[in-house]
Structure formats: C-alpha cells, structure tokens
Amino acid sequence: MECRLCLSQAPAESFVFIHDNPHPLVQRIWTCCRLQVMKDDGLPDSICLSCENNLALLSTFRNICLQSDETAKLRLSEHLDIKTKEIFLDDLIWKDDETVAQPNMCNSPVNNEINEWEQSDSKQTIHLIEKPTPLKISYSKPGRKNESKLKARQKIRIPFKCEVCLKTFAQKCVFKRHLVIHTGNKPFQCDICLKSFTRKGSLGTHINYHTGIKPYKCDVCLKAFPEKRTLVKHLRTHTGEKPYKCKICFKSFAQSSGLGAHMKSHTGLKSHKCDICLKLFPQKSNLATHMISHTGLKSHECTICFKSFTLKHHLAAHMKSHTGIKPYKCELCLKSFTEKRTLQIHLRSHTGEKPYKCDICLKSFSQKSSLGIHMKSHIGLKLYKCDICLKSYVVKYNLIAHIKSHFVK
Incomplete structure (x- = not known):
C-alpha cells in the first residue's frame, strides 16, 4: 500500500485508512496541511503510522498555540484594564528645538499631518488645528462568547476516561460507544442465528458469514475473507510479522490469541485432562x-x-x-x-x-x-x-x- 501524504510503501498493517478511522483524519489533514482529501478520488485512501503520529503532534501543537494566544490576550487586557483608548491631535504639542515622540500608528491621518509639518522649512508651534475624528485603539477583553470558545477548546483537549477500565478516549462519540461494552447491552440481533451485537457494523460483518460474501481479498494469494481484521491477520503469514511478544521469554506471535495461549505455559496451569491417559x-x-x-x-x-x-x-x-x-x-x-x-x-x-x-x-x-x-x-x-x-x-x-x-x- 502507498501513503496519501508521503507516498511511502509498506504492508497493509502499517497503514491507517483515512475514511474508516474513528478519529477525524480528513479534518485533521485539512487543518494541519490544508490538503483536501476526498473519498473515491482515485488517490491512496490511507496514511502510514508515521504520518498519523506527525499529524497528531502538529494538531496538538496548533491547539497549544491557539490556547496560548487567547491566554496572552486575556492577561494583557487584565494588566492594562483598558477597553478603548482615544488619541486626539490637540494633545500633541511641538515646540522649537524639541524632539517629537510620535505615536505608533502607521497609517493614521495624524501621522500624515506630522510628516507634512516635519518636511516644511519653518518649524513653528501649532496653535490652531482642526480637531479630527477621534482614533480609537481597542484592547477588547474576551467576552462570554470568546470565553465559551476557549472552554470548548479546553474540553476537547481533556480526554474522556472510563471509570470501569480506566481507558481514555479523545472523542465523546467513541467514549459513548465504548461504554456499551460494560453495560452488556446488545441491541443489534442477527435474524438468522439470533446472535446479538453491541454495534451495527459488527452485525453487518457477521451477516457476511451467513451470505458467504467475502469482500476482502488478499493481493498475494487471492484468498478472500468476510471481514477486514481477518485479512489483516492473514497478511502476516506472507510478511512474517509477529507483533505480539512474550515479556518473559521474548517469543513472538502473529496473533494475540497465540500469545495468550503461550502465557499459560509460563504459569504451569493445565486444567484440561485426557480421560484415557x-x-x-x-x-x-x-x-x-x-x-x-x-x-x-x-x-x-x-x-x-x-x-x-x-x-x-x-x-x-x-x-x-x-x-x-x-x-x-x-x-x-x-x-x-x-x-x-x-x-x-x-x-x-x-x-x-x-x-x-x-x-x-x-x-x-x-x-x-x-x-x-x-x-x-x-x-x-x-x-x-x-x-x-x-x-x-x-x-x-x-x-x-x-x-x-x-x-x-
């Protein structure tokens, strides 16, 4: 497979599908890279794990910068304690042989008149100048609307934590979906074998076993599978990848079930007995x-x-x-x-x-x-x-x- 962002090639298990991922990868790519990714556009529809990590870091850094900017503005407004500041032309007085301190306003009409006076041959004290429209420099404090946005951003940054298994989630919808596992509620039932599932997608995958539909095909041996995760496990037989490693003897396994069975050999527990020998x-x-x-x-x-x-x-x-x-x-x-x-x-x-x-x-x-x-x-x-x-x-x-x-x- 090929990465949509860096065009690197690797086995399928090293990639994350952009549109099937529960995290908003499409929005994250647009926010961080200004790259619009469309579904079924003929381009690669997955990114490598390295690019996914870089996107997560870049998104986190962007959120920190935005939050820091809001905090800095809030501190500045509290320090000055000023909402608006008015500057009039008649407050500025020039005298002979005195250095004039100009305000830091680049394109204001006041500065234009000051520059014209400085360029003239005769430097005389100005007594009568028409009073211009007041120029306002606003230091607005963030109101309730800005504060609500800041709080909303802070809430997004705070992960949702499950009180049962202490697992954390970045999105509320994924967190709610996880809570169903602990409740034991399985509202989606198969009409053929009456087996129940917590998610609608799991029921759809289960139906493939009854209908014989196998939409996921191996590109190496052309073997087909009814669900995607079974295909991912099968690909390890071609690549030789064994991601599950025993922490005691460091033996590796292609599947988590193989590692779980192996761990029982270290405990010495043998609960299944042959009735003959x-x-x-x-x-x-x-x-x-x-x-x-x-x-x-x-x-x-x-x-x-x-x-x-x-x-x-x-x-x-x-x-x-x-x-x-x-x-x-x-x-x-x-x-x-x-x-x-x-x-x-x-x-x-x-x-x-x-x-x-x-x-x-x-x-x-x-x-x-x-x-x-x-x-x-x-x-x-x-x-x-x-x-x-x-x-x-x-x-x-x-x-x-x-x-x-x-x-x-």
Missing part, C-alpha cells in the same frame, strides 16, 4: 488435538509415499523429507535436519539436557514423546497387543520387536 493440557484445543492420537485416525496422507499422519503439520514436516533439503545443520557433528525443532532435540544429545521430568518417579527425558511413553508405564496402559500370543505392550516399537521374535523362531 490422564495427560494434562493448558488449552482445550490442545486436548482436542491429543484425543485424535487415541482414535488412531490418520486423515492426512502423503501423495508420494502414501504414508498417513494424524495432524496436518506432521504431514507438512514429512513432505520436506522427500525434497532432500536439510537447511538446519549441527555445528558440533555437522549432521543436517529438515526441521529446526529436530535440530534442537538433537543438540540435547550433546549437552545432556533433559528438560522433561516425570512427576511420579522424577525421571528425566530429553524428548517430550519419551516422557509420554514413560507415563503409560505408571498407569499400566498397554494399547499395543500381539495378535499371535495376545501379549500387550506400552510402546509400539516393543510390539514390533516382539512380533519379529515369532518369525525368528
């Missing part, structure tokens, strides 16, 4: 993924070797083995791997690190899968059974070794 998980989605392993369902199949996998990302990792590309290399033994996590697991064989510990017997393991297999020995769960002698085993490869013993005999 009693394994605990921090999230319900993790438990649902784990339950597929117990069903034995492998719906993801490799198109080259027809090997099946339980999860989609396991198939994606397997497909790399067919390409033969191994970009991750161990610096100690120079062994290469297709995935980064496989290299990290391999490095533990050099360092001797065993981060996975059994809570029952305190035995440690270098891999998470090894700990999972070990935990089955405590609960006595033997899922793998020999069809020949009906002997059961905890681990699948133990069953394979046992079956081979039958054929050797």
